[in-house]
Structures are given as structure tokens and as C-alpha cells.
Amino acid sequence: MTGILAVDGLHKRFGDVIALRDMTFDVRPGEIFGFVGSNGAGKSTTMRIILGVLAADSGEVRLGDKPIDLVTRRKIGYMPEERGLYPKMKVGEQLQFLARLHGLSAAGALASARHWTDRLGVAARFDDNVGDLSLGNQQRVQLAAALIHDPTVLVLDEPFSGLDPVAVDVMSEVLQEKAGEGIPVVFSSHQLDLVQRLCDRVGIVARGEMRAIGAVDDLRARGGVTLEVTGPPTDRRWADGLPGVLTADYGPTTALRVDPAVVDDQQVLAAALTVGPIHRFTTSTPSLTDLFREVVTA
Structure with missing residues (x-):
């Protein structure tokens, strides 16, 4: 089982704009944590710092008792808000390529790509270019890319955006399954009814600060x-x-x-x-x- 994902006192400034101010929260093993806020509140900035895409001005991100480094980041499944798939590359080839980057063998990469395209309902598009898929199916492939290497932490930025109700149900089941395996799962979403239904705890962010955090029922009752x-x-x-x-x-x-x-x-x-x-x-x-x-x- 993996350790707690801890975000501790992150500060980030872009010029005169303070993007994060003492951003602090944790995600426990087996927990689904909803990270919600208005556009520009600091959610994506926080997630990019967790992944090392951005550097914080101060503060720290830890997995267990160790700061996250390059080796640790290879264990994280990340789904960016700006989708990063290659549109002229075939679905299966792309997933296998990403799996190999994470250290899987050729056989392991193929098996994992087959498993996740089947699990997420895009197995029939395995040999199609990503750019030929609908936006919803591209979203499913993007989630497969986050899961392809059997990560020990999931960090997902707006994973439900653009999905039809059936795909939302499938993705919800996958997140619950991964949490059931003891994996910390954190995702952002503007679909608050979905957050309320899925999440064990929620953090509400405004203007770069954590304004409220706790179990969903406790927050609602406060x-x-x-x-x-x-x-x-x-x-x-x-x-x-x-x-x-x-x-x-x-x-x-x-x-x-x-x-x-x-x-x-x-x-x-x-x-x-x-x-x-x-x-x-x-x-x-x-x-x-x-x-x-x-x-x-x-």
C-alpha cells in the first residue's frame, strides 16, 4: 500500500498574481479526495506542482514520508486538464509507448493497453488514430494513459469533462476500484453532484487558498x-x-x-x-x- 499524498504549505506566484497561498491538504490511502473551486482558483497549478511540471516558490509535496522526486513521479497516474494525446498516433500504439516510458516490458505494455481500452469501452478503437475519436472517447483513452502503468497515486484534473452519463459511470467505477486497492485518488471537477456522490473528503479552494476541507457530510452540516x-x-x-x-x-x-x-x-x-x-x-x-x-x- 502506498503512503499519504501530502501537499504542505505550497506558495506560488506568477508575477503580481498569487496563484497559491499556503495550499495544504493530504489524500490518504484508499481515499477519493475532491478538489473543487472556481476557474483560476489554483487547482491545476497545485496538480502541476505535485507532478513536477511546475516548481513551487515554497512548500513541499510528499508521498509517505519522502518528498516526491523523479522516481516517485513515475508511480503517479496523471490526467492533465489540457489533454496531451498525440492525435495522429493510434490508440494502442500510444498507450504502449506511454507504458514503456514508465518501465513496462513490451508484453506488459500490450497487455495493459488491451486491458484498459477494454475496461474503458474503447477496445474497438485500438487501431484508430486518437484524432479520429470523439471527444468523449479521447477522454477515455486519456484516463487509460493515466492508468496504463498501474500507478500508486492518481491525480486527475477534470476527468469527467465532456463524458456522457455511461462513460461517467464507468470512470466512477474505475476510481472507486483504484481507491479500493488502497490508492490515494485526487480529482478536480465542476460537477459537484458527482463530487458529493463519489468523494470521501472534499477541499474547496478559492483565490489560491484552501477555504474548507473535510468529509462531505460534515461540510454540508456545518x-x-x-x-x-x-x-x-x-x-x-x-x-x-x-x-x-x-x-x-x-x-x-x-x-x-x-x-x-x-x-x-x-x-x-x-x-x-x-x-x-x-x-x-x-x-x-x-x-x-x-x-x-x-x-x-x-
Whole structure:
């Protein structure tokens, strides 16, 4: 099993622009970590530093207890946001070429190329030029290129971009399988519903800084839970002063933002019943998309 991928205090400046400021997080063995943020937030810069494509002004990236060096980088499967396939090279030849660069034998490279093109649904295009494939199929080949050498870490920049729902399901299964093998997996994506479904933990980045990090459910709960109560008269501020109620928006349906660690929903229901009949009483937690908007615009 591989060690923890640790990103520790990265700073990066491009002229007057501060791209990263004390970027710090880790990805544990067997964990899928979602790295999300607006365009220009610093996600791709961080990933390029992990791979050594860029050098940080300060800070360090480690795998286990050792700084990442050239030998370690050969064990990382990387999928760049700007796709790097050769359009006039055949799919199978290209994957075998990349596998050989990572040290596989000719037979091992061919076997791995056959395996991953079959697993990712592009086996029928093995002898076609990459440039003749649809963008979605090129994306599948790009993921195969990241997996071709059996990496011990996966770093994927927008791997789901341009994929149809079937391909999204296949790629999701592959990432879960690799995590099940004890591999740290980190990927960026703007598809936050997918991040919420797939990831064990999430880091939200804004303006080069890590603004929020944690388990998906913990992050969603930190903004409070919303109770919606339909029925009580709108002219009675019946929830004011109840323990755990953070804000109350009174109306035909009263929306209460509450602290789930403090509030007693039955006490809230009882208080509502004192002023009128209740027709609906529901609880909801903010989605990752809601949290993302709150963090990024703060």
C-alpha cells in the first residue's frame, strides 16, 4: 500500500498574481479526495506542482514520508486538464509507448493497453488514430494513459469533462476500484453532484487558498440544517428564542436554519403547534453546491 499524498504549505506566484497561498491538504490511502473551486482558483497549478511540471516558490509535496522526486513521479497516474494525446498516433500504439516510458516490458505494455481500452469501452478503437475519436472517447483513452502503468497515486484534473452519463459511470467505477486497492485518488471537477456522490473528503479552494476541507457530510452540516414548517400563521414569530435556531424566515412556509448539534426538532414542532396546525414538517441539509457558493463568495 502506498503512503499519504501530502501537499504542505505550497506558495506560488506568477508575477503580481498569487496563484497559491499556503495550499495544504493530504489524500490518504484508499481515499477519493475532491478538489473543487472556481476557474483560476489554483487547482491545476497545485496538480502541476505535485507532478513536477511546475516548481513551487515554497512548500513541499510528499508521498509517505519522502518528498516526491523523479522516481516517485513515475508511480503517479496523471490526467492533465489540457489533454496531451498525440492525435495522429493510434490508440494502442500510444498507450504502449506511454507504458514503456514508465518501465513496462513490451508484453506488459500490450497487455495493459488491451486491458484498459477494454475496461474503458474503447477496445474497438485500438487501431484508430486518437484524432479520429470523439471527444468523449479521447477522454477515455486519456484516463487509460493515466492508468496504463498501474500507478500508486492518481491525480486527475477534470476527468469527467465532456463524458456522457455511461462513460461517467464507468470512470466512477474505475476510481472507486483504484481507491479500493488502497490508492490515494485526487480529482478536480465542476460537477459537484458527482463530487458529493463519489468523494470521501472534499477541499474547496478559492483565490489560491484552501477555504474548507473535510468529509462531505460534515461540510454540508456545518452550515446548519434547514427545517421547513408549513401551516403556522405568518404573523407569529413562534420560533424566536428556541435553542439551536440560527435564523428564521417566516412565511407560508417558515424556513429555519438550525444547529443540528443543539436543536431538538420535536421542540420546534411543539412550538409551531402552539400557534396553529402543521401541514408539513421537513428537514434538509445544504448540498455541496450550496456550500460551494457560500464558501467561494464569502
